[in-house]
Amino acid sequence: MALSRGGLDRHSELRTEPGLLDVLLDDPATRVVELVDGRAEIAEADEGDGGVVLRYRSPDERDRGRFVAYLGHDAPTGGTAYLLSVGSDGDAAPEDPTRRGLRAVGARLGDLDAGILTTATGLANWHARHGFCSQCGSATEPAHSGWIRVCPVDQSEHYPRTDPAVIMSVVDDRDRLLLARGVGFAPQGMSVLAGFVEPGESLAGAVAREVVEEVGVTVQDVTYLGDQPWPFPSSLMIGFTARAVSTELTLQESEIEAAQWFDRDEFSRAIADGSLRISQRISIARRLIEHWYGEEIDVPDRPLKG
């Protein structure tokens, strides 16, 4: 999973240390990742293998007036500290090619950089969307080195939220995979089904409900395969495979334009002749499809939507 990689030690016990951010901002050895409109400075990796690296900098005056958060260290003890600094839209040109977002470069980053940019993106997105107290509506303020927000009126604490979503490969008794084209996908685009978990619902229950809702298929044997954060803006994608006990497709027209069962030969041909475009490498959908297919699928990444 491209966005589930480790490398960053979050050291959550340090977040409540008074003055931690000031100490780290005064230390030129601290590495700052700056996000402007969700995009960080990147450079091609020295290896020349298509990989990219994040370009960190030392803290400077710009960081003093901004939202800054402590992300962690690159070692369990000692090591280098990493800070997130969130700039405003005017701090970078919209078309600056040296700045890219996680979705564009996440699969090409090394483990440490991927962990840092995934965490930084999720945290920045949460702060940008949760500036007001859900109890009384007052403007809230960051605390715990950027990991919570506190209401100054009623002192309520607000923690970053993550929205669980299930995503599932549905396979029938002939080992065919179900793919569907969501509304807004490219004409060739298809993927596995996914949906948000509702209040009061188990993960397996959400898998079964979403599949019935979207394509009218009943599933059993829901089995966990893996998960990854998907901070666009705040999801955790939890991947499953499920066995279809019915195969007739009844589409939910508001969400699904088309759906089809593929055996491996049909799938291989459609990928090869370009009539089928699947989710990009960074996505858990791609991993679920490859898990069914039995090997990595080597096609150029193209957006599923649009």
Ligand SMILES: [Zn+2]
């Ligand atoms: Zn409040």
